[in-house]
Amino acid sequence: xxxxxxxxxxxxxxxxxxxxxxxxxxxxxxxxxxxxxxxxxxxxxxxxxxxxxxxxxxxxxxxxxxxxxxxxxxxxxxxxxxxxxxxxxxxxxxxxxxxxxxxxxxxxxxxxxxxxxxxxxxxxxxxxxxxxxxxxxxxxxxxxxxxxxxxxxxxxxxxxxxxxxxxxxxxxxxxxxxxxxxxxxxxxxxxxxxxxxxxxxxxxxxxxxxxxxxxxxxxxxxxxxxxxxxxxxxxxxxxxxxxxxxxxxxxxxxxxxxxxxxxxxxxxxxxxxxxxxxxxxxxxxxxxxxxxxxxxxxxxxxxxxxxxxxxxxxxxxxxxxxxxxxxxxxxxxxxxxxxxxxxxxxxxxxxxxxxxxxxxxxxxxxxxxxxxxxxxxxxxxxxxxxxxxxxxxxxxxxxxxxxxxxxxxxxxxxxxxxxxxxxxxxxxxxxxxxxxxxxxxxxxxxxxxxxxxxxxxxxxxxxxxxxxxxxxxxxxxxx
Amino acid sequence: xxxxxxxxxxxxxxxxxxxxxxxxxxxxxxxxxxxxxxxxxxxxxxxxxxxxxxxxxxxxxxxxxxxxxxxxxxxxxxxxxxxxxxxxxxxxxxxxxxxxxxxxxxxxxxxxxxxxxxxxxxxxxxxxxxxxxxxxxxxxxxxxxxxxxxxxxxxxxxxxxxxxxxxxxxxxxxxxxxxxxxxxxxxxxxxxxxxxxxxxxxxxxxxxxx
Numbered sequence: 001x002x003x004x005x006x007x008x009x010x011x012x013x014x015x016x017x018x019x020x021x022x023x024x025x026x027x028x029x030x031x032x033x034x035x036x037x038x039x040x041x042x043x044x045x046x047x048x049x050x051x052x053x054x055x056x057x058x059x060x061x062x063x064x065x066x067x068x069x070x071x072x073x074x075x076x077x078x079x080x081x082x083x084x085x086x087x088x089x090x091x092x093x094x095x096x097x098x099x100x101x102x103x104x105x106x107x108x109x110x111x112x113x114x115x116x117x118x119x120x121x122x123x124x125x126x127x128x129x130x131x132x133x134x135x136x137x138x139x140x141x142x143x144x145x146x147x148x149x150x151x152x153x154x155x156x157x158x159x160x161x162x163x164x165x166x167x168x169x170x171x172x173x174x175x176x177x178x179x180x181x182x183x184x185x186x187x188x189x190x191x192x193x194x195x196x197x198x199x200x201x202x203x204x205x206x207x208x209x210x211x212x213x214x215x216x217x218x219x220x221x222x223x224x225x226x227x228x229x230x231x232x233x234x235x236x237x238x239x240x241x242x243x244x245x246x247x248x249x250x251x252x253x254x255x256x257x258x259x260x261x262x263x264x265x266x267x268x269x270x271x272x273x274x275x276x277x278x279x280x281x282x283x284x285x286x287x288x289x290x291x292x293x294x295x296x297x298x299x300x301x302x303x304x305x306x307x308x309x310x311x312x313x314x315x316x317x318x319x320x321x322x323x324x325x326x327x328x329x330x331x332x333x334x335x336x337x338x339x340x341x342x343x344x345x346x347x348x349x350x351x352x353x354x355x356x357x358x359x360x361x362x363x364x365x366x367x368x369x370x371x372x373x374x375x376x377x378x379x380x381x382x383x384x385x386x387x388x389x390x391x392x393x394x395x396x397x398x399x400x401x402x403x404x405x406x407x408x409x410x411x412x413x414x415x416x417x418x419x420x421x422x423x424x425x426x427x428x429x430x431x432x433x434x435x436x437x438x439x440x441x442x443x444x445x446x447x448x449x450x451x452x453x454x455x456x457x458x459x460x461x462x463x464x465x466x467x468x469x470x471x472x473x474x475x476x477x478x479x
Numbered sequence: 480x481x482x483x484x485x486x487x488x489x490x491x492x493x494x495x496x497x498x499x500x501x502x503x504x505x506x507x508x509x510x511x512x513x514x515x516x517x518x519x520x521x522x523x524x525x526x527x528x529x530x531x532x533x534x535x536x537x538x539x540x541x542x543x544x545x546x547x548x549x550x551x552x553x554x555x556x557x558x559x560x561x562x563x564x565x566x567x568x569x570x571x572x573x574x575x576x577x578x579x580x581x582x583x584x585x586x587x588x589x590x591x592x593x594x595x596x597x598x599x600x601x602x603x604x605x606x607x608x609x610x611x612x613x614x615x616x617x618x619x620x621x622x623x624x625x626x627x628x629x630x631x632x633x634x635x636x637x638x639x640x641x642x643x644x645x646x647x648x649x650x651x652x653x654x655x656x657x658x659x660x661x662x663x664x665x666x667x668x669x670x671x672x673x674x675x676x677x678x679x680x681x682x683x684x685x686x687x688x689x
Contacts, residue, residue, distance in 0.1 A: 030663070033663065033664075034663060034664045037664045038664055048516070049513075049516060050513070050516075051511075051512045051513045051516075054509065054511050054512040054513075055512045057509050058508060058509050058510060058511075058512055061506070061507060061508040061509055062508055064506055065503055065506035065508055068494065068497050068501070068503075068506055069497075069501075069502075069503040069506070070490050070494070071487050071490040071491055071494075072503060073503070074486075074487070074490070075487070084647070090481070090482040090483040090485075090486050091482060092482045092485055092486055096482060140671070141661070142659045142661040142662070142670065143661035146661070159660065159661055159664065161661060161662075162664070164662075165663065166662055166663055166665075169662055192662040192663065192665045192667045193667050193669075195662055196659055196662070196667045196669070196670050197669075199670065200669075200670055200671055203671065204671075207671065208581050208582065208585060208620075221646065224646040224647070226646045232657065232658050232659055232660070232670075233657050233658065233659045233661075233670035233671050233672065234619065234657035234670055234671035234672020234673070235670070235671045237615065237619050237651065237671075237672055238619065238671055238672075240615075241615040241616050241619055242581055242616060242619075252486065252490075257503065259641065259646045260638075260641065260642075262641060263637050263638040263641050264512070266637055266652075267637055274660060276654070277528065277531075277600065277601045277602065277654070278598075278601035278602070278603050278652065278654035279654065280532070280653065280654050280655050280656070280657055280658050280672070281651065281652065281653060281654075281657070281672060282650075282651070282652035283615075283649075283650070283651055283652075284646065284649070284650040284651075284652075285649045285650075286646055286647050286648075286649075289608065289648070289649050291578075291614060292608055292614035292615055292616075292649055293614070293615055293616075293649055301486070303482075303486045303489065307486060307489035307490050307492075307493050308489075308493075310489075310490065310493035310494065311492070311493040313496055316493075
């Protein structure tokens with residue numbers, strides 16, 4: 001189930017999924033605890049730098065320059081990677097990327113690959129595509145391992161198993177590890193230390209024997225052909241270093257112009273993401289280095305809706321995202337619903353603008369509405385993506401694409417009523433009577449369509465027995 | 480049409496709003512952020528920041544490096560230790576090893592390396608595969624990494640570090656031992672990479688910082 005594509009087919013639209021998620025008190029407790037912790041850490045890490053705003057401005061500008069000249073930088077990246085001994089492939093969509101990776105794995109004669117956590121390969125559903133070709137992909141990031149063993153879906157960009165508590169993780173490890181390799185220790189406790197140790201033991205044999213690895217990329221430097229992966233556990237280093245063949249799937253928007261640009265992003269990313277001054281491990285490599293690391297390197301450049309997103313001059317800023325997940329952690333909606341309600345590998349505020357653009361708004365029409373437009377995401381974004389601006393832009397697109405519905409007809413009727421005092425009095429008298437019939441304890445709850453959209457999430461007070469205008473004329477006449 | 484041409488065509492079409500005469504460098508990129516978030520006391524700062532990651536830090540005069548390495552290894556009971564070629568002869572007489580396979584490296588308890596550069600503000604060491612640093616697998620598989628850094632190798636912040644590095648080399652930035660926060664965002668040190676990181680700072684500068 002894990003990672004089966006950008007939009008999870010068959011999952012309910014956001015409002016319905018959110019209602020289910022909100023009823024799950026354990027999920028809400030896990031999420032509140034996790035997001036509160038990470039928010040505090042981020043604020044402390046960001047607060048250490050006096051020039052944070054200037055770093056954000058610079059990061060945003062580098063991304064703007066890149067996107068406005070994307071073709072130039074992609075061709076340059078290709079040239080440099082090739083010159084350094086790598087092979088560059090271009091994939092127009094998910095199916096093509098999966099085909100390229102599967103063929104590359106098959107050419108090595110292997111049927112197993114180890115994987116570094118990667119949003120791009122989640123987005124294209126690579127694991128499922130490889131499985132269909134008889135190739136087993138082992139996720140090696142701890143959270144991805146939890147999701148994969150639990151036959152679950154990721155719910156956060158950085159911490160995909162954020163919805164799971166330690167007790168649940170212990171149960172998943174005990175039940176599932178043996179089926180895919182080394183069993184969990186018999187006396188496994190739910191101490192995070194013990195759980196991390198179990199993951200270490202489970203994956204170690206895979207790392208040491210792996211011949212093929214698949215990774216994503218945080219940055220690809222056009223000037224030098226250098227690819228960068230940022231991580232914490234060392235599973236990334238294992239995958240990037242020990243196998244003979246490395247296949248990296250990178251969204252085309254991950255290219256940055258110059259090596260010096262990393263001095264901006266390597267300050268912005270860890271502080272925004274895990275709230276650390278620096279993440280434990282950052283690996284950079286350029287093509288192939290004789291005698292050190294994989295001797296075969298393939299870089300798959302993925303479009304899959306990115307050029308479509310680039311066409312929209314307002315929406316294209318979403319392509320600046322460096323996948324830090326700060327916007328998820330500060331979002332009041334995400335904190336309450338969790339990531340699954342968004343029905344996509346990209347949840348939260350950035351998902352609400354990225355998913356509909358990558359997949360087409362018709363496939364995720366409820367997501368741009370999954371926000372209160374409070375703007376916390378924009379404040380937290382290290383590359384200053386104006387998420388509320390893109391949300392309202394996408395909402396307008398979606399509404400314009402619809403036939404006039406019941407809501408428009410109601411508004412038209414309201415115009416007629418409000419513009420004639422006589423009609424208004426008549427309606428007010430009628431609403432007093434009607435309101436008394438449907439109100440419970442002075443409140444009107446959920447109404448049937450076409451009023452369901454308005455009444456599902458808010459109660460309406462029952463209309464008063466007398467309008468102000470009626471009261472005015474009655475008391476004025478009697479005095 | 481190849482996917483390469485198709486994607487590049489789509490990119491061109493999507494950017495119809497960009498004037499044809501605009502060059503990449505015409506899009507302004509402000510660089511008025513600080514070059515460094517610290518100016519002096521870099522050795523002390525580096526030691527503090529490394530310790531924040533729960534890595535241990537030892538300091539020694541140049542004459543004491545060999546003794547410090549010996550006692551650090553002994554204190555942790557490490558006898559099977561690998562040392563890369565090019566590691567200074569004066570610092571240890573342990574045998575230098577190269578071209579070890581993955582399984583052979585797995586038999587070692589620890590590894591002693593140098594570094595290419597270190598970053599004070601972030602408490603980071605960078606390995607670049609140079610002499611005394613070894614190939615990447617060497618500093619990854621053994622569970623204990625002892626890294627010897629000269630005080631003169633410590634730069635203030637990330638921009639200065641990147642300026643000293645050659646992008647053509649495989650680079651590994653290491654900030655503390657391997658760690659994860661994937662379980663309830665509770666930080667645990669020690670997952671797949673070395674679970675212990677110990678750094679020896681060699682005071683090769685005079686008492687005043689540069």
